[in-house]
Amino acid sequence: MASPIKFGTDGWRGLIAEDFTCDRLAEVAPVAAQVLSQLDTTGTRKIIVGYDRRFMAEEFARVTAESVCNFGFDVDLADTYAPTPAFSWIAHDQKALGALVITASHNPGGYSGLKVKGGFGGSVSPEVTQKIEALLATPASFPATEPGRLQSINPWQTGYCEALTAHVDLEIIRAAIAAGRLTVFVDVMHGATAGGMETLLGVPIHELNSHRDPLFGGGAPEPLPKYLSYLCRQIRTHQHHHPQGLAVGLVFDGDGDRIAAVDSQGNFLSSQILIPILIEHLVTRRGMGGEIIKTVSGSDLIPRIAELYQLPLFETPIGYKYIADRMLTSPVLLGGEESGGIGYGHHIPERDALLSALYLLEAIAQSGEDLGQLYQNLQAQTHFSSAYDRIDLPLANMTVRSQLLQKLQTQPLTTLAGQAVTDCLTIDGFKFRLLDGSWLMIRFSGTEPVLRLYCEAATLEQVHQLLNWAKDWATCG
Template sequence: MPVVTNSIKFGTDGWRGVIGDEFTFERLALVAPVAAKVLYDTYFSTVGSRTIIVGYDRRFMAEDFARAVADTVSAVGFDVLLSEDYAPTPAYSWAAKELNALGALVITASHNPGKYLGLKVKGYFGGSVPSEVTKKIEEQLSVGVPLAATPGKQEKFDPWPSYTQALERKVDIAKLREAIASGKLTLFADVMHGAAAGGLARLLGNQVKEINSQRDPLFGGGAPEPLPKYLSKLFEVIKTHRETDKSGLTVGLVFDGDCDRIAAVDGEANFLSSQVLIPILIDHLTLRRNFSGEIVKTVSGSDLMPLVAALHNLSVFETAVGYKYIADRMLVAKVLLGGEESGGIGYGSHIPERDALLSALYVLEAIVESGLDLGEYNRYLQKQTGFTSAYDRIDLPLASMEVRSRLLQQLQTKPLTEIAGLAVIDCQTIDGYKYRLADQSWLMIRFSGTEPVLRLYCEASTIEQVHQTLAWAKQWAG
């Protein structure tokens, strides 16, 4: 049976599907050579290289799919550097730039449940390729790529050493190691069975207390996404630790499946998403590292981000949801930091890519140098800005793509004027519909582009109001 190419669609950061259904060796053997050719057509004149990096995470058969990618890409004439073991996605992005490759093809489904696997496409510059490139890949799938008269070379490489050395140069690594070794800081790392496993130990030593380290393609029955519902073990170990040892600072850091998203748990076992971490990082990097540049946030980012940016006279640029839009901005402007509410944070001084391990080092540096618990740091910034808020998000499955179309048409033809008893005073349509309400809270309604899922985001003064507004939105969606 021929492969149906029109059903292979790239989302905001790659193509993914259910293993054995949408994501198969046959389909990957079609997509990978086309992706390599599009990278060549787009970037060879800049790079002058025919090398493609191939990497993978710890998902089911990820290394087997990666070998298949290496074989099919070399068969059409490209040289391949195949990772000898799993590594974080940003390590492959770094390798693409550091090794002067055309780009990287990474086998991962990031934060999605274990039944999924996917392919991310990275450019020579060390970040996700823009939408125009993935569109070209989709368009050329029906044509394919002929076998080369002379296949390309295949070599194995270890992406970890160069990557971790680059990260070590970004922070005062000795100060962080000393803080952990002396007991001033106790660090727990929940790697969620993913590609972050062993990463912080490589950087900071074996006193890092890592949990969920073993490979588990089912991710404990959940998903490797840094959300409270998947972090019961981390909450428990931090609470237990603080009951027996109240000295020093305690923090838990959480990494998604391919280590490009981060969240944290403070010393009181409170969950802190990137909506909280990004303002802390803005403050730390400007105040103590004298970084400067633009702050780039997605439209779903917290209002605390621009308020903290204003404290340091930093401009703010807002994009659609999806880190590749932040990366696009990082390629043309001087950016201090770019971040999204789902945990992806990157830095203009590094590569245009979200990097959870580098974010972890900067968060730890902020704790050690300020002497504040993360929760205390957040409350300090709220006091400085006079702004206190709560945030939550719901991904609501819809019955079908037809239901999605009906709801979208309803938003377009019957604009909302009141939400949960509050008047709508503004509506942004950068990505979806973001409604600003009379009390300055906001609700954002956004549809997935590839599946029947409605994403609901809300920030308000209290968590009770957030839940009330999200409940209203769920009822509106039927």
Template sequence: MAGNSIRFGTDGWRAVIADGFTFQNLAIAAQASAQVLARTYPGAGILIGYDNRFLSEKFAAHAAEVVARLGIPVYLSACAAPTPAFSWAAKERGCHGALVITASHNPPHYSGLKVKGGFGGSVPPEVTAAIEQELHHLQPLGSNSAPIHTWDPWPGYLAQLSRFVDLEKLKGSPAKIWVDVMFGSGAGGLKRLLGEKVIELQAHRDPLFGGVSPEPLPQNLQTSAQIIAADPAPLKVGLVFDGDADRIAALDGQGRFLSPQILIPILIDHLAGRRGLRGEIVKTISGSELFVKVAERYGLPVTEMPVGFKYIAERMLTTQVLLGGEESGGIGYLGHIPERDALLSALYLIEAVTETGQDLSALYRALQEREGFSSVYLRRDLHLADQNQQVRLFQQLQADPPSEILGQKVIKHFDKDGHKFTLADGSWVMIRGSGTEPLLRLYSEAKTLEAVNHLLDWAAGLVNTAASHPR
């Protein structure tokens, strides 16, 4: 059965278009997802949304027909929009949930399906597991269809975002605001909120994403960085959204890349310090220790989770979470849905720059100095020719974890999501599998770039050893 090839990863199902991601497989995944959503979450109807990728609107229409033939009313988006817009709409409109055709930051030849619950966020692991079980027990679709309504997700979503900041104040910001939407579905969003104050880059639809993956990484942003650096404005903020606008990164006034590791501490400080807001800080295990330092300054509790925003979302449903952030730039906020949202992150960052009159890099340096915590953080991705390589490596690390790495004692071993080793000097190194692509992600944070690279080299050496010694 075709459904046997469908596997749900960190956030939904993704596969190569015309290989694993076909209209036939999508029909199976959409039917299983819709049936589980309708059983799990009270409501009326299911939303279908999509991004700017190749054939996304056609895939969305096909999924809508499948869900309608289950007798479930469908609300099909009339246009591409950010994934959080559909999550918000699912909650606002009282639906069972939403199915979003998107492969987020994955390469252009991928498509995917994200499943959102009626509460406004990614479904938890047990619901994903139920969908995977449902794939193998599907009945033929009925011949009668429930109605398919088309609607525009943007007005309701932008109205929700406008509740969190003073838009008129931001329109008067001394900063010039650039946003690179990476040809993604966030195009036009900030401009509709802040008008001509915003200058967009790469805002037209290009299913090839300019020949790179729509992921906010330095190597994918060189042209935008040059444009922003050349702008003579005295104060600038450059914001970057991924392909479906649920993740954020930034560029400072000199065009230097600012990762989420830099932005999240700035946001915690802004919300807790200038805004006076309180609540728990939730970080994924791969996040910087500076998150913890800033949270502790304001007496905010910190909880660590495995990688994947669905784990943060679960926590947000039961706890007053001020900010939940992951290493890849997905950040959710108190008072909003339990969902990562790049546009809301952008508004808060613009607000921080507006209120301080300082560049984002300057705000980060000030935080490092204040907390006495200066570090370098890097991630490397290693592509796997053999998926069993990861299995062998993780079995080895589970059975015989190192007690010492590069002369430093291991003081903590986190093994709930890959393997993270914290060392006596406060540095750490982590190895985990990607939930969406055939690769291993290596992470490290240490006091110097040299130390970080040594730790990443050590981790890469372990991976290579596992490859050369198959069992």
């Protein structure tokens, strides 16, 4: 039986042909458009419809566009895939009501989804998605109107690419590539950023996993080390043969709003490391400032970097919508998430992996230093070094979920792997601080049926010890 239509951490996701069907989409999309129009004060009727490279993405986008059009909205329907942030940018640039994007982001190939972006250029707030859910539960009949107009657009030719490249010194990046000082590998994970970096840079780069594969090689288009062994090997081999230059690997998720990287030694760098590197770059080489936003699962290095550069810090639950909300009211430099979403107050209130990639290339080209080296410099400056990892435990069913939640609520953990808990933060999930400064967080995903276990400690050994403890706690009843 299909699951009820629920909006999670970002959008409505579902298994294709089971939960996520054309019929249900044709119901949800016009309601989402109506709710977006209720927020509008300008009188526009324009909605942008975009999609990623998943199974049937074009067909789902057409159903979305036509169903929305039938309710009197004017639709700009993408004629090809593009990253989700491109559609957020277009919605903002075109002063549209918002964008409806067919994507299940980083989820495995069986899933599709619908992300709802506001005309301000980012994810709508939980109040908005709750309103959509409420209207779906009690279908109100919307007044009949003349159908709107439907036109197609090429999302790559809307000004989005120029908006990104305007933020960086393209010439210095191109010169470093041309001189062999910098070699760029990009793993697009078969997703919607395919071709994107080459379009932006205007010079050839090494793009991996470019072809469309709706099964994502049997994994998921999520920038995690377990999917990146091929990229790491390519980089190590390249560096071995070209030791005089620096190589970098940039990795994007299925819809281009998350990023990770690999340094020239083939080491994986998650956004826990990239966020500090990007803050340092924007502050020291670009002379920028503003507030830093992190989610509760962000590394402890982030507050230390904020302190180093005397930047205010703000912490939110997980979900970029909370960061976007804050960006709309405060002068924010950067807002970033553990899962790889990083965005900038001077762009749109949305994560944008391509812009982060450009900034990272600029940081390497300007400093002449490898990403791994830039990270080590920051560790030395803040006198803080740590290791981080996350485990995602599949949940057999909703009963297991509620049992675990009840256990967390009724039997508070006071020690963890033999260490005393000094604090428990419940902004989102349960984040336990331990006596030695390490932390472990237990939280249910809002996008897939998994329990996430997050941990940061002084060494990777300690991280794995704590994660194994948590895994046993979660699985041993």
